Every structure is written in C-alpha cells, then in structure tokens.
Amino acid sequence: MNALATPLTITRDLLAGTEWNAARVRELHHLAADVKARPGHYSGALGGRFLALIFEKPSLRTRVTFEVGMQSLGGSTVFLDHTVSRLGEREAIPDVARSLERWVHGIVARTFEQRTLDLLAAHASIPVINALSGRYHPCQALSDFFTLEERFGGLRGLKLAYVGDGNNVCHSLLVAGARVGAHVRVATPAGYEPDAAIVAEARRAAKETRSKIEILHSPQEAVAGAQAVYTDVWASMGQEDEAAARAAVFAPYQVNEALMELAAPDAVFLHCLPAHRGAEVTDAVIDSPRSIVYDQAENRLHIQKAILLMLLG
Numbered sequence: 001m002n003a004l005a006t007p008l009t010i011t012r013d014l015l016a017g018t019e020w021n022a023a024r025v026r027e028l029h030h031l032a033a034d035v036k037a038r039p040g041h042y043s044g045a046l047g048g049r050f051l052a053l054i055f056e057k058p059s060l061r062t063r064v065t066f067e068v069g070m071q072s073l074g075g076s077t078v079f080l081d082h083t084v085s086r087l088g089e090r091e092a093i094p095d096v097a098r099s100l101e102r103w104v105h106g107i108v109a110r111t112f113e114q115r116t117l118d119l120l121a122a123h124a125s126i127p128v129i130n131a132l133s134g135r136y137h138p139c140q141a142l143s144d145f146f147t148l149e150e151r152f153g154g155l156r157g158l159k160l161a162y163v164g165d166g167n168n169v170c171h172s173l174l175v176a177g178a179r180v181g182a183h184v185r186v187a188t189p190a191g192y193e194p195d196a197a198i199v200a201e202a203r204r205a206a207k208e209t210r211s212k213i214e215i216l217h218s219p220q221e222a223v224a225g226a227q228a229v230y231t232d233v234w235a236s237m238g239q240e241d242e243a244a245a246r247a248a249v250f251a252p253y254q255v256n257e258a259l260m261e262l263a264a265p266d267a268v269f270l271h272c273l274p275a276h277r278g279a280e281v282t283d284a285v286i287d288s289p290r291s292i293v294y295d296q297a298e299n300r301l302h303i304q305k306a307i308l309l310m311l312l313g
C-alpha cells in the first residue's frame with residue numbers, strides 16, 4: 001500500500017518537500033545511512049556531472065555540504081553568488097534556467113522567494129533543489145529527521161517540539177515530520193504561527209502516518225514530555241530590520257535549562273544553525289551533552305549526497 005494516498009506527485013525536483021511521499025523519504029534516509037557508512041563506495045557515482053549553486057543569501061553548512069558532497073561523489077560544482085543582486089535582475093529567470101540546463105546537470109538554489117525556485121524548475125529540464133527559501137528548508141528537515149532516527153532508532157511517534165518563529169525551518173519540519181510519522185508540536189508567539197496552508201498540508205499527510213500536528217502558543221506546553229526540542233533564529237535572513245522588535249516578542253520563547261527540564265529525560269536539543277547564542281538558545285543548552293547540533297551539521301553532508309544521488313544519479 002502506498003504510504004500516502006494524498007495527491008502528491010514525485011517529481012525530479014526538491015522544491016517544497018511536499019513532492020516527496022513517506023516512501024521516498026525512507027528511501028532517502030536509507031541511502032544516506034549507506035553513504036555515511038561506505039563513502040568510498042559512492043566516490044565516482046556522479047563523475048562527469050556538474051552542479052550549479054545559486055545563492056541569494058549567505059550560507060556555511062548548505063554551501064559547503066553541497067560542494068563537498070558533489071565533489072566527493074566525483075562531480076563538480078559552479079558557485080553563482082547572487083547575494084548582491086537577486087536572480088532575475090540581470091536577466092529573466094526562465095532564461096537563466098534554459099541556459100543552465102545546457103551546461104550543468106542540476107541546480108541548487110537558495111532564494112528569497114519560493115517563486116524563484118518554482119520558475120527555475122518550470123523552465124529547466126534538470127533537477128532543481130531548494131537550498132532554503134523564505135518558505136521552506138527541505139534539505140534541513142530531511143537531514144534532521146535522519147539525525148533523530150540515528151539517535152532514537154525510529155521516528156514513528158517521536159515527539160518533537162519546535163519553539164520560536166513559524167518560519168521556513170518550522171514549515172519544513174512540519175511537512176517532513178508528518179511524512180515520517182513524528183508528532184510535531186509548535187509553539188510561537190501570536191502572529192508568528194506557521195502558514196495555515198502548510199499546517200493544513202502537514203495535517204493531511206499526518207493522517208496517513210497517524211502522527212499529530214499541534215500549533216500552540218505556550219512553549220512549556222509544547223516542550224512537556226518532548227524527546228526533541230528544536231529552535232531557530234527569531235529573525236531570518238532578510239528580516240534583519242525586524243530583529244529588535246522580534247527580540248522583545250520572542251524573549252519568553254528562549255530555549256534555556258528551565259524549559260529543557262520540562263522535556264523527556266532523554267530529550268535532545270536541535271538547532272539548524274547559525275544560532276544566536278543568548279537569544280533563542282542559551283550557551284548552557286547548546287553546549288550541553290543533550291545538544292546534537294553538530295551531528296545535525298555533519299548529517300547535512302550525508303543527506304545532501306543522498307539527495308544528489310537520487311536526483312542526478
């Protein structure tokens with residue numbers, strides 16, 4: 001039986017994360033585990049292949065893991081720095097897509113607008129991978145559930161609490177969490193909830209895996225009994241002007257030792273990084289033995305390699 005009966009199509013792209021059903025996510029995690037265990041086995045798998053990386057925003061983890069990942073699979077990367085001018089300013093995005101597809105075998109793009117990714121995918125016959133947009137961060141969430149599976153041995157019924165802004169990372173945790181059968185509880189300040197359409201989509205997928213999606217305002221209620229406590233920055237890239245106002249609103253949502261006390265005894269702390277220490281998380285939590293943030297960072301490499309193998313292989 002298909003794990004998801006909802007009308008989701010599997011495409012050659014990874015734009016939102018909603019295109020991949022539960023079986024495809026399991027396949028990805030399986031492959032990532034093998035890539036991690038036997039990196040040498042895959043060292044020539046993408047020989048002769050080229051990958052374009054278009055970044056409208058800064059990056060450490062995503063850029064390095066895609067570049068190192070592609071090269072360790074035998075392929076090559078071309079980095080297109082669009083942190084000064086946005087894609088589409090010099091020439092129309094469809095023309096960028098139609099040109100790139102003549103030279104390279106895949107596009108990884110980090111954009112402000114989700115529409116930029118959708119346009120690239122609509123006009124290029126090669127795979128397009130979302131390396132973070134204002135709306136989603138699918139590679140991050142797929143990797144984080146891989147990290148949690150390693151830690152807990154399974155994901156069905158795992159209780160994850162996300163505390164903070166209902167942003168791109170939160171959206172992708174909802175979408176991916178519903179597919180892997182994890183219970184996802186989100187606590188945000190009023191007015192900063194995740195997008196209602198994404199919550200509805202996650203709830204539809206959650207019905208198939210019998211997981212629960214809850215959107216709350218109390219961080220204490222969200223974290224109570226959770227096995228994984230996740231937070232992210234209060235102001236995302238592009239929201240720098242709002243940082244001061246947001247700091248005041250989000251202060252009660254800081255993940256500190258008192259909040260972690262409410263979680264399950266074996267609870268872990270997660271953060272996609274970069275973190276603002278002393279804001280959304282204290283040093284005491286992020287540097288504690290419960291913190292698995294650098295395991296998350298490492299696994300971005302193995303997941304990125306598995307994504308490239310599945311889409312470009």
Ligand code: CP
Pocket residue numbers: 058059060061062063132140272273274
């Ligand atoms: N977590 C993450 O995507 O980090 P970067 O912004 O450094 O790529």
Ligand code: NVA
Pocket residue numbers: 132167168169232233235236237272273274
């Ligand atoms: N929400 C953050 C995630 C960074 C990886 C941002 O978009 O800036």
